[in-house]
Amino acid sequence: AMENYIGLRSKRVLLPEPLGLSEATLFIEKERGTIIYIQTFPHYIPEYLEQVTIEDYEDYILSPGLVDINTSINDSEEWETYGTASKAAVSGGVTLMVEKPLIANPLGKSIHEIKDKMHKAQHNIWTDFGFMAALTNDNYAKAQNLYSESGALGLSCYFNQPSYNLEEISTENFDAFIELMEKEEVEVPVFI
Numbered sequence: 001a002m003e004n005y006i007g008l009r010s011k012r013v014l015l016p017e018p019l020g021l022s023e024a025t026l027f028i029e030k031e032r033g034t035i036i037y038i039q040t041f042p043h044y045i046p047e048y049l050e051q052v053t054i055e056d057y058e059d060y061i062l063s064p065g066l067v068d069i070n071t072s073i074n075d076s077e078e079w080e081t082y083g084t085a086s087k088a089a090v091s092g093g094v095t096l097m098v099e100k101p102l103i104a105n106p107l108g109k110s111i112h113e114i115k116d117k118m119h120k121a122q123h124n125i126w127t128d129f130g131f132m133a134a135l136t137n138d139n140y141a142k143a144q145n146l147y148s149e150s151g152a153l154g155l156s157c158y159f160n161q162p163s164y165n166l167e168e169i170s171t172e173n174f175d176a177f178i179e180l181m182e183k184e185e186v187e188v189p190v191f192i
Contacts, residue, residue: 004030007054014063015040025054026062065095069191074105075120083124090126097127100156100191101134103163109134114150132156132191137169140177147188154189 006028013024019040027037027049039045073085089097099117101107108114114133121129133146135157147155157169169177181188 002051002053005036005049005052006030007049007052008057008062009054010057010062011059012061013038014061021061027052063093066093067096067098068094069098069100070102071097071099072102072104073099074103075117076105081124082121082129083126086121086124086126086129095127096130097125098130098132098153100132101166102156103165105165107134107166108132108150108152109136109139109146111146111150114146114152118151134166135169135174135177135190136167137173140169140173141180143177144181144184144186144188154191156191159192 007025008028009025011023012021013026014020015022015024015038023041025039025045026035027039027045028034029036037046037049068089071085071089073082074080075082086097099108101109104117106113106117108117108131114131117131130153131151133143133150133152133155135143135146135155139146143155146152157174158166159168159171159174161168
């Protein structure tokens with residue numbers, strides 16, 4: 001059924017090299033949000049897509065969404081919330097934000113803090129959003145639970161004090177964390 005698809009056309013669609021910025025129509029399956037066919041001009045459109053409604057964006061650039069994996073939000077401040085930060089990001093083309101515990105408030109050193117952050121962000125975001133939990137000297141021994149039970153995308157740590165409110169992890173404690181993960185045969189994404 002044609003209503004399951006939409007076409008987006010522009011004179012400036014960012015395509016893989018060697019095409020680069022080219023005139024094209026992107027045919028998207030609505031349910032999955034997946035590009036199923038790219039028509040570069042003057043090529044034909046497959047018969048099953050001939051009746052699809054095409055929105056023409058003329059000279060606007062159509063490009064994949066950007067990913068910001070280094071976001072810190074102080075949601076407790078009245079001047080910055082998950083809503084204001086993600087709205088500003090999406091206006092610049094960012095469609096996925098991942099918050100790292102650097103100057104974020106709260107940092108995300110516990111299951112409760114991560115779940116609280118997710119709850120605050122849930123109805124106030126304009127982008128896809130995820131959180132990294134903080135791996136610190138205080139929580140390294142229980143970090144596997146922090147990752148698996150909080151819903152965090154992974155753990156983030158620093159070997160030097162990165163900010164006024166987040167301490168570094170010692171190399172000894174980091175090594176102990178790695179040994180524990182190897183012993184338990186658990187894979188946990190860690191951003192250093």
